[in-house]
Amino acid sequence: MRSGSGRVTERKLGTVETLITADQVLAGPAGTRITDGAVLVDGAEIVAVGPRAELETRVSGTTKRRDFPGCTVLPGLIDCHVHLAFDASADPVTNVRELDDKALLAGMAERARQLLDNGVTTVRDLGDRGALAVRLRDAIEQGEHPGPRIVAATVPLTVPGGHCWFLGGEVSGEQEIRAMVRENAARGAEVIKVMVTGGGLTKGGAETWESQFGFDDIRVAVEEAHGLGLPVAAHAHGSAGIADSVAAGVDTIEHCTWMAENGFEVLEDVVTEIAAKGIAVCTGASPNWRKFAERFGEDRAAEIFGRVRWMSEQGVRLIAGTDAGVPNAVFDNFAGSLDFYRFLGFPGEQILDMATRDAAEALHLGTHTGRLAPGYRADVLVVGGDPVADLDAVRDVRLVLAGGRQHTPVTGC
Incomplete structure (x- = not known):
């Protein structure tokens, strides 16, 4: 698997950043894996994607953290x-x-x-x-x-x-x-x-x-x-x-x-x-x-x-x-x-x-969603395990962001 990271952009004023971390991030395509990765979200937009250690040095003290050990972050x-x-x-x-x-x-x-x-x-x-x-x-x-x-x-x-x-x-x-x-x-x-x-x-x-x-x-x-x-x-x-x-x-x-x-x-x-x-x-x-x-x-x-x-x-x-x-x-x-x-x-x-x-x-939305990349809409999914190795991991939904709005499933999936 290849590794990669997204560049960090300036934070927008008036919003609260959220840093989502997990064992891996599938930024898209799914074959691109960032081990010990993170996604930084500001409002409805993804502002950075990359290794956890890199993004942690760039966030502010007010940034919220959501840590998911043993999990994978992928596009919604x-x-x-x-x-x-x-x-x-x-x-x-x-x-x-x-x-x-x-x-x-x-x-x-x-x-x-x-x-x-x-x-x-x-x-x-x-x-x-x-x-x-x-x-x-x-x-x-x-x-x-x-x-x-x-x-x-x-x-x-x-x-x-x-x-x-x-x-x-x-x-x-x-x-x-x-x-x-x-x-x-x-x-x-x-x-x-x-x-x-x-x-x-x-x-x-x-x-x-x-x-x-x-x-x-x-x-x-x-x-x-x-x-x-x-x-x-x-x-x-x-x-x-x-x-x-x-x-x-x-x-x-x-x-x-x-x-x-x-x-x-x-x-x-x-x-x-x-x-x-x-x-x-x-x-x-x-x-x-x-x-x-x-x-x-x-x-x-x-x-x-x-x-x-x-x-x-x-x-x-x-x-x-x-x-x-x-x-x-x-x-x-x-x-x-x-x-x-x-x-x-x-x-x-x-x-x-x-x-x-x-x-x-x-769906003609390829420049807005379907990937985890700076500037894309914050459509983010966190699942338990590794869905590439075992597709059943997709059933274990831990967190969903749709346009930046955080959603925790009502019942287990």
């Missing part, structure tokens, strides 16, 4: 695919449709806290009702609720009667697509979600593999979103939908399972294009992924799971996400989702990078 985790409006029950759709905004928002706030308890300091919410995720995002930023930073998509675009139509994003034709993108942007969306294919959560809609939008419609959504400075996330299970999304220039592909009418159809030339264009793939590996294998059978599960590893080997950038909120995809087991990649044989360093640095870059 990032879940790139959640639905805070869904409650992970057997029927989250009925709950969303029956609850009023006040009750739904209260449930969303509780689920956001659960994510923070598990060391998740940034989430990308890929579909809610009435821009409630924006309201929650703003409340968290103002300190009204504990929770991670939320990158909100607001209402996902879908066809009339299509996947997740009940969230209010039904559109048909170029004019309506452009209008919905602009409306979402006006509501505070930071990403545009397009339901390119069907999904199992919506009864009576398109099959999961079946395309809802073709290339021309996706291109219109991308053109309008990019014109507003917003990235596009494409929900795409089917091979045809994945290919159209890549050709249209989306920024991330969600799920990317390569389903076809009679099984699966991996388009190798499209995989090459995904890698060449730097499009990130979020498989949305639920913490309940082992149940998926049981439900679909070992052979089919092995085919789907093995394809994830193969895409990575072809140079496709994978990012961590749980699809939290859909049935059995809980909000309090982010480590369970990361376990999916350990099962596939990914090394610990790569798994942690998928949930920190790589995720931040894919």
Whole structure:
């Protein structure tokens, strides 16, 4: 492992510094280890990262100390695919449709806290009702609720009667697509979600593999979103939908399972294009992924799971996400989702990078979070043990800082 240190910058007036020390600091990428390291935080910003002995000589007498022997400090985790409006029950759709905004928002706030308890300091919410995720995002930023930073998509675009139509994003034709993108942007969306294919959560809609939008419609959504400075996330299970999304220039592909009418159809030339264009793939590996294998059978599960590893080997950038909120995809087991990649044989360093640095870059936040470096937002996680050597250490959350706000989990994780 290499060692490194961050330079110390001047302290801001009017704030209290905090020095966090541990046996090691993973500043990012995860392969960069600072033994007996420290992170110096001033307000919402990281001001220095380096060896403990070096930073201790530069702090003032008023600096607070948080010492964590036997622990690791790493960047706060990032879940790139959640639905805070869904409650992970057997029927989250009925709950969303029956609850009023006040009750739904209260449930969303509780689920956001659960994510923070598990060391998740940034989430990308890929579909809610009435821009409630924006309201929650703003409340968290103002300190009204504990929770991670939320990158909100607001209402996902879908066809009339299509996947997740009940969230209010039904559109048909170029004019309506452009209008919905602009409306979402006006509501505070930071990403545009397009339901390119069907999904199992919506009864009576398109099959999961079946395309809802073709290339021309996706291109219109991308053109309008990019014109507003917003990235596009494409929900795409089917091979045809994945290919159209890549050709249209989306920024991330969600799920990317390569389903076809009679099984699966991996388009190798499209995989090459995904890698060449730097499009990130979020498989949305639920913490309940082992149940998926049981439900679909070992052979089919092995085919789907093995394809994830193969895409990575072809140079496709994978990012961590749980699809939290859909049935059995809980909000309090982010480590369970990361376990999916350990099962596939990914090394610990790569798994942690998928949930920190790589995720931040894919969400266009790579200059703000995903690393521990001077000038970055103080999204900091302290866990017991060494998560590179043993990913289970991520479950042992000792301290979380989200934008500099210190949070100790309500219950052990």
